[in-house]
Amino acid sequence: MAYIYALNAECGERETHARDLARHFEGRSSRVFSSEGAWWCSIAPEGLSERGIGSAAEAAAMTAAGRQLYWLLRTAPPVYRYALAGVETDEFRTYAELVAEKDLTRFAGLVVSEDIWAATGERAEFSDFAPGYRWIPYRGETHR
Template identity: 35%
Template sequence: MAWLFSLSAECGTQTQAELFLAYFQKLSWTLQDGKTITTVPEVMEDNDGNWWCMVVPQGLSENSVKSDEDTPQMREIGNLLYASLWNAPDFRYALLGIEVDLFRTLSELLEDTTIGEQPSNFAGLVLAESIWDLINRPETFQIFKPGYVWIPYPD
């Protein structure tokens, strides 16, 4: 069985999601093994009426994760995607991983008390500071970039 590896970002409005999509449509990288990775982003609306952009890297086992052999490539691509968030248009929160599309609506995220209590379940979660404020600024978050915090992956 294959699993989809992607970056999902909740952007709020359709316009903001489309700006995010346009940014990621232009990106491509050559990995250490020589493989070229491009991204195929798409926008979608969630049940709360908020807009997301899901970014799927193309070239990783035909867009999906099939075995542990994909892990080094996933780590390398993940680092590239997180680095790309530094220059990406504004978003409210984002997560990279397997099967993370629409991982939490804003209302679900705001109600989820486990973010502060069990941060390891949310490793890689990036929040705009305005969202971090709404969930009472759990101390487990660190600065990601100006205006954003995150729960880093363990080394």
């Protein structure tokens, strides 16, 4: 089984939003798909392990890729509701599951719209990310 490292963003009910986000990451491997009534955009950097994080070197490579993806996401069109980079983060939560989650702060790197941040209690642990978005700062990947 492959364990893919990617930035996955949930774009709501409009396929065009997911496609607009994929265009923002032009030149990178992207995939647009639908799951449970929502459209997702997934950007998977080339050349990373597909076995998960098996070494400190793989963790460092994924961390560097993640930082670059978040940097690019900061300037993306505001068409997504939430996003998270990591191994196997596609469909990590439906919208309903995300807003019902008791502690979003356990997802380092989670970017949420201001609406989601407000609906989930305006936790102080979230920082400004981009206009209209807040996040739990990304700490990078670790080898366990």
